[in-house]
Amino acid sequence: MSHMRYRRLMAVDRDHVLRSAAALLTRKSTATMDEVAKAAGISRATLHRQFAGRDALVRALEALGIAECETALAAARTDEGPATDAVRRLVAEIEPHAGLLAFLYSENQLFEGEEQNEGWARIDESVAALFRRGQSSGEFRIDLTPAWLTEALYGLLASAAWAVAEGRVAPKDFTHMIVELLLGGVRRPEEPAARKES
Amino acid sequence: MSHMRYRRLMAVDRDHVLRSAAALLTRKSTATMDEVAKAAGISRATLHRQFAGRDALVRALEALGIAECETALAAARTDEGPATDAVRRLVAEIEPHAGLLAFLYSENQLFEGEEQNEGWARIDESVAALFRRGQSSGEFRIDLTPAWLTEALYGLLASAAWAVAEGRVAPKDFTHMIVELLLGGVRRPEEPAARKES
DNA sequence: CATCAGTGAGACAAGTATGTCTCACATGCG
DNA sequence: CGCATGTGAGACATACTTGTCTCACTGATG
Numbered sequence: 249m250s251h252m253r254y255r256r257l258m259a260v261d262r263d264h265v266l267r268s269a270a271a272l273l274t275r276k277s278t279a280t281m282d283e284v285a286k287a288a289g290i291s292r293a294t295l296h297r298q299f300a301g302r303d304a305l306v307r308a309l310e311a312l313g314i315a316e317c318e319t320a321l322a323a324a325r326t327d328e329g330p331a332t333d334a335v336r337r338l339v340a341e342i343e344p345h346a347g348l349l350a351f352l353y354s355e356n357q358l359f360e361g362e363e364q365n366e367g368w369a370r371i372d373e374s375v376a377a378l379f380r381r382g383q384s385s386g387e388f389r390i391d392l393t394p395a396w397l398t399e400a401l402y403g404l405l406a407s408a409a410w411a412v413a414e415g416r417v418a419p420k421d422f423t424h425m426i427v428e429l430l431l432g433g434v435r436r437p438e439e440p441a442a443r444k445e446s
Numbered sequence: 447m448s449h450m451r452y453r454r455l456m457a458v459d460r461d462h463v464l465r466s467a468a469a470l471l472t473r474k475s476t477a478t479m480d481e482v483a484k485a486a487g488i489s490r491a492t493l494h495r496q497f498a499g500r501d502a503l504v505r506a507l508e509a510l511g512i513a514e515c516e517t518a519l520a521a522a523r524t525d526e527g528p529a530t531d532a533v534r535r536l537v538a539e540i541e542p543h544a545g546l547l548a549f550l551y552s553e554n555q556l557f558e559g560e561e562q563n564e565g566w567a568r569i570d571e572s573v574a575a576l577f578r579r580g581q582s583s584g585e586f587r588i589d590l591t592p593a594w595l596t597e598a599l600y601g602l603l604a605s606a607a608w609a610v611a612e613g614r615v616a617p618k619d620f621t622h623m624i625v626e627l628l629l630g631g632v633r634r635p636e637e638p639a640a641r642k643e644s
Numbered sequence: 645c646a647t648c649a650g651t652g653a654g655a656c657a658a659g660t661a662t663g664t665c666t667c668a669c670a671t672g673c674g
Numbered sequence: 675c676g677c678a679t680g681t682g683a684g685a686c687a688t689a690c691t692t693g694t695c696t697c698a699c700t701g702a703t704g
Contacts, residue, residue: 278556280691291652293695301693332633354552357608358476379632389626389634396623397632399609400602407601408594410555417594425594428587433631434577434595435530436587478661489682491665499663 262298264288266312269305274347275413277354281305306355307365313352314367316345321374331382332431338378339430340423342405347413350406372398404430460496462486464510467503472545473611475552479503504553505563511550512565514543519572529580530629536576537628538621540603545611548604570596595628602628 268288272279279287281302285295299305320341326334342349356364372395379397382388388397404426411417417425466486470477477485479500483493497503518539524532540547554562570593577595580586586595602624609615615623 276556281693282691292692293653294651296693297650302691335632354555357552358474382632387634388632389630392623392627392632393615393619396606396609396615396619397627399605399614400623400627403601403605404598407597407604411594411597416597417591421591421594425590425598429590429595429598429628429631431631431633432587433627433629433633434533434580434586434590435629435631436585479663480661490662491683492681494663495680500661 265290265295265298266308270309270312270348270351273309273351274409277351309348310352310355310365311367313345313348314365314371317342317349317371318367320345321371326374326378327381331378331385331387334378335382335431336423336427338375339401339405339427343423346405346409346422349402350409353402353406375401401426401430463488463493463496464506468507468510468546468549471507471549472607475549507546508550508553508563509565511543511546512563512569514546515540515569516565518543519569524572524576525579529576529583529585532576533580533629534621534625536573537599537603537625541621544603544607544620547600548607551600551604573599599624599628 265288269284272284272287276283281295282292284305285292288295295305299308320338324334324337324341326338328334356368375398376394379388379394383390383394408417408422408426412419412422463486467482470482470485474481479493480490482503483490486493493503497506518536522532522535522539524536526532554566573596574592577586577592581588581592606615606620606624610617610620
């Protein structure tokens with residue numbers, strides 16, 4: 249079959265290049281096309297044959313990140329069961345891609361005026377909907393807006409990804425740290441028979 | 447006095463340039479030396495006369511950020527009173543400089559290998575000490591490490607600064623949002639006579 | 645074996661930011 | 675007024691990245 253032959257000749261598959269680029273750019277967001285190519289084990293020429301330019305590469309990574317987020321959202325079934333548990337599932341699903349998301353998150357800060365990909369808007373809305381659902385059900389407090397909670401979740405994910413990358417926290421604690429801080433905060437839960445001053 | 451005359455001739459004072467650069471780079475972290483100069487109302491030549499190069503400028507901004515953090519830490523008296531209140535004071539003191547800190551925070555992600563300024567180490571230690579104190583006093587939970595709580599605080603500060611800059615949240619809520627989420631989390635405090643399923 | 649698609653290596657031009665320099669202008673001082 | 679200092683404007687060389695191109699090599703196909 250012609251497409252099988254084609255596949256075999258394409259020793260460099262697009263997905264592997266994207267993964268390598270994501271892993272590299274997570275650590276060094278200013279890496280050049282040459283560094284990206286070397287990280288993927290291909291030449292700069294081949295890299296340019298697959299992605300028209302750096303912009304195209306970044307946009308492909310953005311599409312990858314969006315796809316992974318949507319997969320994570322679906323897998324976490326954020327509209328089922330207690331919102332608290334849904335948040336736990338969501339963070340656990342996103343964890344493997346936190347590095348890429350941190351890169352894209354900081355990258356988006358550079359695009360001052362340009363409108364962001366609509367995919368992010370959908371994801372923002374899904375996450376915000378989860379927090380809104382938790383507020384409606386009475387699980388979550390209502391004095392923090394869903395928009396802020398969504399931003400805070402992104403910030404915590406990025407912080408955790410960087411902290412893990414630099415060895416300041418243990419990778420195994422990733423999900424627990426984020427979820428526990430986001431859900432319960434740093435304040436210790438009051439004992440049933442504890443003192444009452446606020 | 448000779449130094450007075452000197453002052454008057456130095457129509458461009460270093461501090462004003464730094465503030466302008468901080469304000470600009472907060473919004474556009476890739477701004478050119480020329481853009482920085484224009485933002486400060488001076489020429490690129492004069493900018494280069496005050497700061498040997500872009501690196502020197504960024505390092506000066508880093509020193510400024512460190513100084514402001516140390517001032518904030520001192521003003522917040524983080525070693526006095528309940529740790530909870532100290533956190534509130536600290537965030538309130540840092541709020542005006544959150545934009546600059548967000549820039550420096552993301553900038554530090556680029557310096558892969560280079561060791562970071564020792565000033566940050568001191569600040570990290572002071573913040574971590576605050577969280578440790580709260581844990582010792584029983585105010586804060588002990589299953590989240592002070593190192594992670596410190597990182598999380600930085601992440602929330604950066605997230606909030608960006609969210610405010612892009613108009614996704616109201617500036618007036620800045621301190622409240624960060625402090626409340628950090629301290630209490632998103633979960634609603636349980637009522638004294640509420641149901642018990644986890 | 646002959647062919648051809650895909651790749652790697654490298655040359656090349658173009659764009660951009662940087663750092664340095666010169667020169668003219670303005671302002672305060674003696 | 676004459677002088678010195680600090681500044682703005684711009685030219686200039688340099689370095690780096692990008693994007694395009696050519697050419698030789700490899701391996702699978704027919």
